[in-house]
Amino acid sequence: MAFTEDWKDLDAQQRYEARMDAWADPAVEFESDAVKQEYQDRVRMLRDVVELKKPSRVPIAPWMSLFPGLSQGLTAKETYYDYAKLADAWMKFHAEYKQDVLAFSINIVPVHIYDALDYKLYDWPGHGVGEDSGYQYNEAEYMKADEYDLLINDPSSYWTRCYLPRVVGAFEPFAGLDPFTDLVEGPTVGPFFIPFGTPPVQEMLKKMIDAGNAAMEWIQNFAAMDARAMAAYGLPGFAGGVTKAPYDILGDTLRGTRGLMLDVFRQPDKVLEACERLVPLAIDWAVRSNNTTRHPFVFIPLHKGADGFLSDADFRRFYWPTLKKVLLGLIDEGLVPLCFAEGAYNDRLEAIHDEEIPAGKMIWMFDATNMSEAKRHLGGYQCIGGNVPGALLTTGTVQDMDDYVRQLIEDVAGDGGFILGSGIVIDEARTDCVKQMIAAGLKYGSQV
Amino acid sequence: MTQELTQAIVDLREDDALAMVDDLLAKGDDAVGILADCKAAMDVIGEKFAGGEAFIPELIMAGEIMTGVSAKLKPHLTAATPEEKLGVVVIGTVQGDIHDIGKDIVVTMLDIAGFDVVDLGVDVKIEKFIATAQEKDAQVIAMSCLLTSAIDSMKKVVSAAREADLNGCKLMIGGAPITEQVVAYTGADGYGKDAVEAVELAKQWIGGK
Structure with a gap:
């Protein structure tokens, strides 16, 4: 479904503005006009930093995973499983930790569905x-080394008949189904449906119904939880969709890190072809979800392109070209790619300053990257953010944290285009250090 | 001649390297000598890694070639004098963490460097590290993690090891979140920022005993 009726007639900038306007005016009943104003001020801050303007202050957007539950006394298991306890913790967390965005509820993964x-x-x-x-x-290696052609020829068939039966127990019978593309003419309908008459496939369908019911319960609870925090505290979400670099889709979930690293030596052309094949899928994945959530930012966690995982030459050959195509495809849709470069990206800064990607159209959040260098390479070109270290959040002191954030803001936030965030997605951490990260961000980030 | 084999491995030309090993064995060359040439290649790759000219894929690919070479040499090595090991390293990813890629690279590199490596796998319980170190009379316990939430497991292994008095066994940690600050927090003896540093550290410790 298109974002607006006249979508096809809009250029990238008009699409961007339509999405930004929708984000600033969500279908939420804020608790008061003052809270709505706070929400809109925060959206403005985030929009300003994307556009490389100086914001009213530095926005604060650490990545949260289990921390909102754990910091309120829940166990990890309760955080995932107990929607009522989580909803309660969610409100308390956002009242106590005054960051500028909602915690990332997609990181509280839907385990009831996994169970089903x-x-x-x-x-x-x-x-x-x-x-x-x-x-x-x-x-x-959920995808075997000799299966590249199957994937390249028909990714959907590969997913349903090879990949999913290996990663989802309930989907094992998918392996015996014909591709849905067989349903091209009436006579094929008969043979296609024969497996659906067998007990294993019918059992699978029952499990899918259970999963669907669990999904309805999940979305009702999670949507209500986020809407409540948004309405009470004026907090926008930090992203409305997710996608991945094609090389990471291969490396994270299909071939595995080791398998893909060997493929780069043993069958480089297949790796390149598969990455190309995954580009439109990666774009479409985000566009559909961002059209639903009506949020312009697309979260893109980057894994297998980090320093050490590839040489610079291989990064430029295997990783960057197809990630770039995804980024350009999203930007053309008016979306704002929000890349989270996990690990260090010091050796990549030159490559990712790519003039074919228009300036002021995306965000680079960093983990262990030298932020002064990131600023030197990307300042005035794209918004950067991050990189409060996991070790500091876990083992530091309040003073260490204050010093770190002050220095970071001093080093890179001066002329805007910066978001204060964490280098890691936070599960366990020292509560005093997380609070100090935010407090220091407010203190020093208001002075720039 | 075998300079050529060393170079093939350094260049990560897998097929060439394995074919050369076949040829050398067919010609009656000594398996121990062939292995030495392969190890020379691994030293070069290790140096390139330390110098920022080779990266994790190169280490993994080289390890893969070594696995292939070892399989070919094994039948010819049984009669040879068993290789003297540098020392025993007990290694695993600590409790609460199931990431194994970094740990596996360190295992391969330690193995190639000549250590007797006891790999306990992932999500390894504290007692398992200690009991195995005792049983194998290990000189080093090496702990890996990717998750910051697993850092406390490292700290617990360190405490348990100090209490158990493991005959001077040294404690090494490693993984993406590890910094000097984490070393101090856990009380470990040191960390390697990558597999090559881990091997160097183990060599220093054991050499210094």
């Missing part, structure tokens, strides 16, 4: 990891 489906890509509390752990990836 026997989801194998992650472990979560009570399923492979302890009750106090966050969800974790089970990385494996």
